[in-house]
Amino acid sequence: MAEGLALAASIVAILQITNSVISICHDYGAAAKDAPWAKVNAEMKSLRNVLQTLQPLAEEAEFGSPSAGTRLPTLALLCGPQGLLNCCLEEVGRLDERLKNPSWSDSFGPKKKALIQALRWPLNKAETMKTVDDVSRYRNILNLAITADQTTLTLEIHKLSISTNDIVLCTQRDVCLIKDVTSDTHADVQSTKSITLGIQLGMEREKIHRWLSAGAPDPSTNQNRASRSRQGNTGSWFLESETFTYWKASSALVWLYGKAGCGKTVLSSTIINAVLQEPQSKSEIAVAYYYFDFNDVEKQKSDKMIRSLIAQLFKQSKKKLNQLEALLSSCNNGGRQPDVKGLLSVLKEVVEGFDETYIVLDALDECSDSEELLECIEEIQEYVYRAHWFRWVVCQLDALRTCLNLSMLRKALEDLPTTLDETYARMLRSIPEEHSEYAIKLLQWLTYSARPLRLEELAEIVAVNIDGSPWFDCDDRFARPQDVLAICSSLVDTEGFGYGYNSTVYNPNKVVRLAHFSVKEYLVSERIRDPAAATARYAIQGIQANQSIAAACLAYLLQFDQHDSLTPNTPKHFPLARYAARYWLQHTRKVGKGLGPIEMLSQEFCLVHREAYINWYRLDDPECSWQEYDCDREIAGIATPLYYGSLAGVTELVQLVLKNEADVNAQGGYCGNALQAASQEGHESVVQLLLKNGADVNAQGGWFGNALQAASRGGHDSVVQLLLKNEADVNAQGRHYGNALQAASYGGHESVVQLLLKNEADVNAQGGEYGSALQAACHGGHESVVQLLLDNGADVHAKGGRYGSAMQAALGFDMSLSITKDQREAVVQLLRSAMASQPPPALPMVGD
Known part of the structure; x- marks a missing residue:
């Protein structure tokens, strides 16, 4: 009964305030007709009508009975502490307070009130329309909830009616008609319930996040402060080091130390920004960080660190976390704080939900309970070690599965590799010589692809020819796409099939991944180059891998060099087309200096084969990547290669195009010109290059109006400074901001x-x-x-x-x-x- 009373009470409260607002609007209406408040008045009356319809239903509902919630289940869901009715009550209450004039006296007549208030209507046009929209939204949702509950009752009545044989026999035709009607509305009911459930789940997640955040200091204040202290390219030496590359590609723990005041905190912020700016197309990557701070007592405890890390990772996770929910429940539903042991268990669960998790901790010496902190770090290291051991066991089981009899099994058991590195080395050595080049390509793509690849996409790679003879040869495709998995054996896995490639079910949309993060760690490590392992040919370096991927993408796109190359079925017949179109620039940028084969391919693509360039735009507009593929996309919006190279920050490509006398001030694209595009994205080296080649620093156009406004919106200090030094007009007016x-x-x-x-x-x-x-x-x-x-x-x-x-x-x-x-x-x-x-x-x- 409590819920029913709460529902009825909420409705009464909203009705009272609604009547108050209508009364105030009536006073305003006494002074002028067709004023803005007339729209508010009309909408509030509509809301009142719905509430008056709902009030008797709520008073009759008995949610505390054995059939609790079945009479008005959808409305019951809206009556929680954070439910829609409470939100509506707060919104209407705020409106009532805004409209009331505190200077009014009860002795004032309505005419005097209206005259005073007519000149001081507190809501401008935009606020009036927003209020009307908000009230209308609440009214519509309540109407929808009433409809859903009434339809649910209709369905229940229908079920009872068809259980009675006499009624069924007598009214068979009528029942069939009811079936048609109810089946049409059943989907609407389920949709409404799904929406309501989604709202409830969102509220539950928000509750958990608030509980975690309540006891977790916000490290972003330290991060922002440290970032502001950074000058120019401070810390770039570390980002370009092998240590940083290895740390990102492995499960290693890196400790940076130095004297007090030498800039470790600024370097930490640089590392954090670099990881955060990595392409996030892989949804399974997470980043968390924490700053210990001797100036802030709240940021000196190890348990606060763990709590903050969990809160950050939970916010990035979309998965249900059973241990976290259990911890919340065991802590009196958030009424008390958990212990460190419980937090560590949850931290492991959250981390397991991602393929890769980066954690950066700064100023460990400023932690007041250093022993507890070391225990936490050791616990995390132990977890990583156990993950490696489990992976070793899986690999051995995968190998033993091929033993056909007891003798073979005994021999295999006697010759098991002792380490995970040795296990991977054996797998690589077992690849037939004639397949080794294929394997290298496939492993490069799986290690450095911008997003996980589908099986059919991966299978296309073996048929790409970067020398253009031809660019792509369908005859070089494997007879079955899944054959590419056999080349790399247990080093790869298909999502949903378990470990290895031994699946009897073919599904081209299944995602192919490296079987474990330790595979990538081994492939990019120095250990793979050990002469004794005889696996050096499979060693993968980031620059070379991105160079190979970018070249393959360009070669793949160059096959579409005719006006009629694209058809509605192109993505089906050429599965790698969308990936190549979307990510070739990203991979090219990661190559940095010295494009190698990409330089020749870029010239062919951007400067020679105009139709291939246009078809790239049709495959995937770089500025509207959310749009569906359209082989007939209008090309009026296509910009120059200089523009897209600047937008992506590919300095080498921009230089290449400029050498071929490109118009540095050509208009086009969302940002208007190349300088604005580079400024918006914060590509300082590209901005410098464009200015050096005559770009107009105050050129107008595009969404931001000018380059300075674009750089300012992006928060790119160094680019703003560079533009101002080149005489950008600090007060230039125009466009959105x-x-x-x-x-x-x-x-x-x-x-x-x-x-x-x-x-x-x-x-x-x-x-x-x-x-x-x-x-x-x-x-x-x-x-x-x-x-x-x-x-x-x-x-x-x-x-x-x-x-x-x-x-x-x-x-x-x-x-x-x-x-x-x-x-x-x-x-x-x-x-x-x-x-x-x-x-x-x-x-x-x-x-x-």
Whole structure:
């Protein structure tokens, strides 16, 4: 009965406030017709009608009975602490408070209230429309819930009716008609329940994340501070080192040490940024980090570190974590904190949900319980070691499976390799000589592909010829795509088939992976080059692998060099086409200096075979990769090779195109020109190259209007500095954000905002979607940027823009932004303080 009472009580509460809002709107209506509040009034009346329909149903429902929840199950789900009814109650309550004028007196008549309020309607046009939309959304969901519950009851009645033989015999035709009707609505009911369940699951995950975060300090403040301290290419020496490459490709633990003040924390932030900026097309990769801090007691405990790591990884995981849910339950449903042992168990579970997990810890010497910290690290190392041991066992079982009799089994057991390295070396040596080149190609792709490859995609690789004779030969394909798996034996695995390649079921859409992360670790290690192992030919280096993959992608695309090369069935008949189109630039960029065979192929592709270049765009528009394949895609939006090379940050390709007299200021593409594209993505070396070759630093066009605004929106300090040194206009107006300062403020890029203000950016410049930099920063919930702008004279009372004012922007709700309640409240408090010190101009008095 408790739930029913809660539902009925919630409805009554919403009805009371709804009537209050309608009454206030009626007073406004006494002064003017067709005003904005008329729309609010109409929508609130519609909501009241739905609530009045729902109230008697809720009062009659008895959720506490044995059939609890069956009469109005969907509505019951909406009545939780974070359910839709409570959200509706809060929204209507806020609206009621906004519309009430605190200066009203009960003795005032409606005419006087209306005259006073008519000049001070608190909601601008945008807020009015948002309010109407929000109330309409709540009303529609409630209507949908009522419909779903009523349909469910109809289905139950139908089930009872068909169980009675006499009724069935007498009304067979009517029952058939009911079946048709109910079957049509059954899908809608299930869809509604699925949506509701999804909302509930999302709320449960949010509850778990709040519980974890409540006791976990936020390391991003240290990360942002350290990143701001970084100058230019600081730390690039480490990112280019073999140690960093090996750490990323293996399960190794790397310890960086040095004297106090030598820049270890800045280097940590550089490493974290580098890993975060790695292509995230592989959803199974996760990144977590933590900064111990002697200035912050909360950040000096090892259990806080583990809790923070779990919270970060949980946020990135989409899987159900049973141990974490069990830990929450054992801790009084979040009422108390867990111990370190429980946290470590959960950390292992979360890590197991990803193919690769990168963890960076800074300032271990600033941890106050160092012994406990070392125990935690040893526990993690032990977990990694056990994972290697388990993999060794699996490999031996895979090998023993081929033994056909007891004698063969005994002999195999006597000759088992003693280490995982030796196991992998045997597998590589067992590859027939005639298959070795195929194996090298396949292992390169599986180690460095931008995303997991499907079986049919991988099978195409063996038929690519980078020398162009021809670019791709269908006769070189294997008779069966799954034959490529046999070449690499137990080194590879197909998702869903268990270990190895021994599957009798063929499914071209199954993903092929290296069988274990230790396979990649071995392939990229120095150990594989041991002469005694005789496996050096299979050693894989990142640059060479990406060079080989990029060249193969270009060669594959060059086969589509005729106007009619593409058909609606091209992705089916040439499975690697979409991958090659989407990722060739990414692989080329990773090669860095010295393109090798890619240089010749790039010239053929970008400068000679125009139709192949156009068909690449049709296969996959680089700026609209979410769009479906369209062999007839209009090419009006296609940009130049210089533009796409700049967007991808491929310096060598940009240089190659410029040598062939490309127009450096050619217009086209989402960003307008090559300089804007490179600036938006923060490719400093490309920006420098373009400016050196005559790019107009103040050229207008594209979404961002100019290069400085593009770089500011992306938060790229070094590029902003470079553009300003080359005389970029700091106050140039135009396009979406109006100016560079507003673009940087919207993104919360404090260091860029400081740089622009230092170079005389107008803090109160008007224009763009948000009207001013202050409103843009408030909308994003960026407290430090708001404070910086206010300290530099931003007008807290300025009007205009999407939300009308900075305060309304701070209070506005945008589902696309991940802003916490605390962040919003902090910004609102800053604005209130500023308003107190900057009183607005006095409004003219209105007589009686």
